[in-house]
Amino acid sequence: MKKFEEKTIKSESIYEGKIIDLKIDEVKLPNGKTSKRELIDHPGAVGVIPVTDDGKVVMVEQYRKALEKSIIEIPAGKLEPGEQPEVTAERELEEETGYKADSLDFVVSYYTSPGFANEIIHIYEARGLTKVEDALEGDDDEFVELMEVTIDEAIDLIKEQRIHDAKTIHAIYYLMLQKG
Amino acid sequence: MKKFEEKTIKSESIYEGKIIDLKIDEVKLPNGKTSKRELIDHPGAVGVIPVTDDGKVVMVEQYRKALEKSIIEIPAGKLEPGEQPEVTAERELEEETGYKADSLDFVVSYYTSPGFANEIIHIYEARGLTKVEDALEGDDDEFVELMEVTIDEAIDLIKEQRIHDAKTIHAIYYLMLQKG
Numbered sequence: 060m061k062k063f064e065e066k067t068i069k070s071e072s073i074y075e076g077k078i079i080d081l082k083i084d085e086v087k088l089p090n091g092k093t094s095k096r097e098l099i100d101h102p103g104a105v106g107v108i109p110v111t112d113d114g115k116v117v118m119v120e121q122y123r124k125a126l127e128k129s130i131i132e133i134p135a136g137k138l139e140p141g142e143q144p145e146v147t148a149e150r151e152l153e154e155e156t157g158y159k160a161d162s163l164d165f166v167v168s169y170y171t172s173p174g175f176a177n178e179i180i181h182i183y184e185a186r187g188l189t190k191v192e193d194a195l196e197g198d199d200d201e202f203v204e205l206m207e208v209t210i211d212e213a214i215d216l217i218k219e220q221r222i223h224d225a226k227t228i229h230a231i232y233y234l235m236l237q238k239g
Numbered sequence: 240m241k242k243f244e245e246k247t248i249k250s251e252s253i254y255e256g257k258i259i260d261l262k263i264d265e266v267k268l269p270n271g272k273t274s275k276r277e278l279i280d281h282p283g284a285v286g287v288i289p290v291t292d293d294g295k296v297v298m299v300e301q302y303r304k305a306l307e308k309s310i311i312e313i314p315a316g317k318l319e320p321g322e323q324p325e326v327t328a329e330r331e332l333e334e335e336t337g338y339k340a341d342s343l344d345f346v347v348s349y350y351t352s353p354g355f356a357n358e359i360i361h362i363y364e365a366r367g368l369t370k371v372e373d374a375l376e377g378d379d380d381e382f383v384e385l386m387e388v389t390i391d392e393a394i395d396l397i398k399e400q401r402i403h404d405a406k407t408i409h410a411i412y413y414l415m416l417q418k419g
Binding site: 060061062063064065073074076077078079081083084086088089090092094095096097098099101104120121122123124125126128129130132135137167168169170171172173174175176177178180199200202203204217220221224226228232235236 | 240241242243244245253254256257258259261263264266268269270272274275276277278279281284300301302303304305306308309310312315317347348349350351352353354355356357358360379380382383384397400401403404405406408409412413415416
């Protein structure tokens with residue numbers, strides 16, 4: 060859908076980084092006026108909801124520099140160029156948790172921050188988890204601590220703001236709906 | 240929690256904009272090595288889940304330049320400096336939908352993209368909606384089309400990817416859980 064389309068008059072690249080790029084677009088609005096849009100280009104990401112046979116969710120605690128605190132999240136990671144999201148999901152699951160999944164089912168995709176970023180995250184549900192010997196190792200600047208929590212524990216972690224991001228709260232709601 | 244804290248060695252401001260700032264921090268990792276973090280500073284936002292007396296959700300369709308398409312979202316907007324989120328929520332509800340709410344209840348707050356941005360969104364549920372005469376007008380570069388949808392219609396819109404962002408999908412899951 061292109062309703063209220065904003066046509067680009069001029070686009071200025073401000074920064075091209077390792078993960079994100081920033082550009083400023085001057086746009087023509089539906090009323091003929093112009094405005095500026097600050098836009099972040101992001102390669103996209105996956106999030107995995109790994110559920111153990113006894114119904115616990117596998118999560119990782121990690122430091123998030125943007126927030127200056129550690130939070131507990133479902134495993135996630137960026138798409139490599141040209142990589143299919145399922146492949147990223149399998150890789151990130153193994154790297155961050157040491158698990159492989161018998162089944163990896165697509166749940167939903169969503170934009171995280173459509174007001175300024177094109178980051179899309181593809182969510183998968185992983186079941187039939189088994190520990191991998193000699194699992195893939197993550198990036199050498201990533202430090203995560205693994206934990207397995209029940210849905211009730213996750214709800215408490217949301218109240219305590221130790222689970223505090225969109226994809227992980229979404230994942231818990233999803234599992235609650237699934238349980239009925 | 241400061242587990243795996245990354246201490247800032249150097250911080251370089253790349254861009255200071257109308258909505259977002261970009262900086263690059265050089266950090267010291269828990270293993271003593273250094274790395275760089277690309278970080279977006281955002282003022283924070285609110286999202287409102289407005290539910291009519293007959294159980295429909297009030298949404299707005301708007302063009303999102305970052306996505307180069309129009310999507311259907313719950314009403315939302317940025318915090319002004321020093322503004323309490325409840326005040327932003329009331330204002331954005333009136334500006335974008337023309338409604339005032341008898342009750343505005345806090346649901347949850349979450350970070351949208353903790354890997355690179357500190358944007359937090361505070362979600363409120365608005366009930367007891369009445370149309371305001373001479374409602375506040377929105378920003379002059381915002382064009383939105385109002386609609387009211389049932390939860391079943393919203394689920395279809397998610398499948399069609401016309402609802403396609405984290406906060407709106409979260410809102411629909413929230414209402415489904417509330418219905419039981």
